[in-house]
Amino acid sequence: MTRRLSPNSTIGIFGGGQLGRMTAMAAARLGYKCHIYAPESDIPASQVSARTTRASYDDAAALAEFARSVDVVTLEFENIPVEAVRRVDAITPVHPGAGVLEICQDRIREKSFLNGIGIATAPWAEVTDLESLQAAEAKIGRPTVLKSARFGYDGKGQAALREGDIAVDVLAAVGADSCILEGFVDFTCEVSVMVARGQDGETAVWPAVENHHVKHILDTTVAPAGVSPGVASKAGEIARHIAREIGLVGVMGVEMFVTPGGDLLVNEMAPRPHNSGHWTIDACLTSQFEQLVRIVCGLPLGSTERHSDAVMKNLIGDDADAWPEILAEPGAFLHLYGKAETRPGRKMGHVTRLKLRKDK
Ligand code: AMP
Secondary structure (H helix, E strand, O other), X not given: OOOOOOOOOEXXXXXXXXXXXXXXXXXXXXXXXXXXXXOOOOOOOHHHOOEEEEOOOOOHHHHHHHHHHOOEEEEOOOOOOHHHHHHHXXXXXXXXXXXXXXXXXXXXXXXXXXXXXXXXXXXXXXXXXXHHHHHHHHHHOOOEEXXXXXXXXXXXXXXXXOOOOOHXXXXXXXXXXXXXXXXXXXOOEEEEEEEEEOOOOOEEEOOOEXXXXXXXXXXXXXXXXXXXXXXXXXXXXXXXXXXXXXXXXXXXXXXXXXXXXXXXXXXXXXXXXXXXXXXXXXXXXXXXXXXXXXXXXXXXXXXXXXXXXXXXXXXXXXXXXXXXXHHOOOOEEXXXXXXXXXXXXXXEEEEEEEEOOOOO
């Protein structure tokens, strides 16, 4: 049953990064307040939210007080300890729920779930030690990628295994007890789809986009993706199928590899707003952030129609120093995240450049 919250209600958000910040900004536009829960100090989301609780995810008293102070809870990061989500959900509903997080926090569960609902992935096998790595290599061959099963992001906790690499060294480099070995996919491009699913089960997808990474970090998203209409619509159907089967209430980014034959292999999914969906703020009728707010507040889904083609570029480290030049460009929408300290590899902001339609 959909639980509709009226404006002026308060949305709790686990996590205080830029995804929480942009969710809070979308919430404010619709008249909602946000309360951030995060262990870190000086966080981008707090600057635009009514309230912040700074506490660890295992502080039962702080979690209970947070839960009682808000009308619904969502999250901007999927690695929130499931136990914290369960404690809060016992008092106030959390969307997406603990069951979704349990699957998305662990690559072994994630890949097993995907294959179990008929979604293709790269060939993979579970690895816990050298013996299981050798068994996995015997099955998959080389080249492969060894990834830690948990807490990996932006290429962290993963290493390639090519001809000549020493397996035991690669295992040590990844340094995790639970890993997966994945066949290396010789993809023609990487695409992703943002999918939304409401409390009543209604789904919506934004157009598939194409992602380019530099040093394992998303650099650019091109919307729409330069793939055939058939591949684009298949990508959308895959994302909807996953959202329904996992029981998503919220928004989710689904990353996929496109093979030379036009097949789609799902790489991973993130049950929250996603960097490859930032372009929707400036180029679609409803952004991924507004959609998340609509969903958790039990409002009707907004249209995901794209009114402009767009290219989103992340501003990493000192890229953000170019803000005066970006502001001078017509059709460039600058977003800065209010982070005090610039560090190499840190996402400081992004710019979305629209391809403006010329009036006839
Ligand atoms: P992930 O952390 O799984 O999202 O991986 C980060 C990036 O590494 C992906 O976006 C790809 O560019 C690359 N990558 C990961 N897994 C594979 C794979 N099995 N085959 C080829 N490239 C991969």
